Amino acid sequence: MHASETLSNNLQAVLVDLIELHVQGKQAHWSVVGKNFRDLHLQLDEIILDAREFSDEVAERMRALDAMPDGRSETVTKTTSLPKFPDGEVDTAETVTLITERLDATVDTMRKVHDAVDEEDPTSADILHAFIEKLEQYSWMVSAENRKPRKRSAAKSKS
Secondary structure, three states: OOOOHHHHHHHHHHHHHHHHHHHHHHHHHHHEEOOOHHHHHHHHHHHHHHHHHHHHHHHHHHHHOOOOOOOOHHHHHHHOOOOOOOOOOEEHHHHHHHHHHHHHHHHHHHHHHHHHHHHHOHHHHHHHHHHHHHHHHHHHHHHHHHOOOOOOOHHHHHO
């Protein structure tokens, strides 16, 4: 099978966001400071590892479809949908927000291209499914650090 230009472009969009997620995750890993530093530092390691592996899997899938992945730094910088990561030290609470936003942006890209990818290549869509599931789980787990418990309703509290 040879990827159409549309399929190639869609997978390329996912690729650059995954590469950027990996790079920004590393920057967050190096610059995070504050309360619960160690836990977040270690959690970022997990996200970074998966983002790197996911980007490699997308690039290799593209090659299997005779498409050419472009992971060059200038391409990633110009085409990623992820916002820039701030410089300097970043507090853990802000890092949680920043990483959650970037996880969600990466998933949004995958969801935007999913149906078109699935129409042409269900195998590539299956790969995206697995990535979406894992990245959404990370988003939930990271964002929980800054959440406050919801108030229970009076009816639930009495039972």
